[in-house]
Amino acid sequence: MRIDLNCDMGESFGAYTIGNDEAVMRSITSANIACGFHAGDPSVIRKTIRLALASNVAIGAHPGFPDLVGYGRREMKATPAQVEDFVIYQVSAVAGVAVAEGTQLQHVKPHGALYNLAARD
Numbered sequence: 001m002r003i004d005l006n007c008d009m010g011e012s013f014g015a016y017t018i019g020n021d022e023a024v025m026r027s028i029t030s031a032n033i034a035c036g037f038h039a040g041d042p043s044v045i046r047k048t049i050r051l052a053l054a055s056n057v058a059i060g061a062h063p064g065f066p067d068l069v070g071y072g073r074r075e076m077k078a079t080p081a082q083v084e085d086f087v088i089y090q091v092s093a094v095a096g097v098a099v100a101e102g103t104q105l106q107h108v109k110p111h112g113a114l115y116n117l118a119a120r121d
Contacts, residue, residue: 006030008062008111010048011039025051030058032109035090038064038072045094049101059098063090064111072112083114 009031011018031052034040052059064072
C-alpha cells in the first residue's frame with residue numbers, strides 16, 4: 001500500500017517567509033501549493049513548483065478565499081458562481097506556472113474556510 005504524505009506549501013509572499021518548504025519537501029509525496037489569494041505570490045508559486053519537481057513531489061493547487069489578512073480562514077459571503085470564479089482563477093494560475101515549468105497539476109485541495117464550505121455545502 002502506498003501512502004501519500006501531503007502538505008500545504010508555498011505560503012510565503014513578498015518579503016514574508018512562512019514555513020520551511022525546502023526542509024518539508026524532502027519528507028512529503030505531494031504538495032498543495034497556495035495560489036495567491038490566501039497566501040503565496042507568483043514568484044513563490046514558481047519557486048515551490050521547481051522545488052517540488054526537484055524533490056519528485058506531486059503538485060497540487062491550494063485555492064482559498066481572497067483573504068490574505070485572515071489567511072483564508074474566514075468564511076466570505078459569495079455566490080456559487082463567485083466561488084467557482086475564485087477557484088478557476090487560482091487553479092489556472094498555478095496550472096499555468098506548472099506548464100511553464102514542464103509539468104502539470106495532479107490534484108486540487110481547497111484551503112481553510114473554502115475547504116470547510118465545500119465539505120458542508
